Amino acid sequence: xxxxxxxxxxxxxxxxxAFSGRRLAAFDTWPRQISAAADLSSVNTMLLPxxxxxxxxxxxxxxx
Numbered sequence: 001x002x003x004x005x006x007x008x009x010x011x012x013x014x015x016x017x018a019f020s021g022r023r024l025a026a027f028d029t030w031p032r033q034i035s036a037a038a039d040l041s042s043v044n045t046m047l048l049p050x051x052x053x054x055x056x057x058x059x060x061x062x063x064x
Contacts, residue, residue, distance in 0.1 A: 003057050 055062050
């Protein structure tokens with residue numbers, strides 16, 4: 001596994017770093033912004049866990 005900073009050192013012109021906020025994928029039907037008070041439709045509702053497990057590269061251990 002390699003982190004973004006190290007990958008960027010070796011591949012500065014990689015497509016992974018060519019970000020553009022204006023370009024949207026044709027299949028992306030999510031609204032650009034959603035108000036915190038808005039009621040979401042069943043299409044826009046996602047059920048997610050309350051925590052996400054990840055690997056801390058600096059500490060070299062798994063955590064949440």
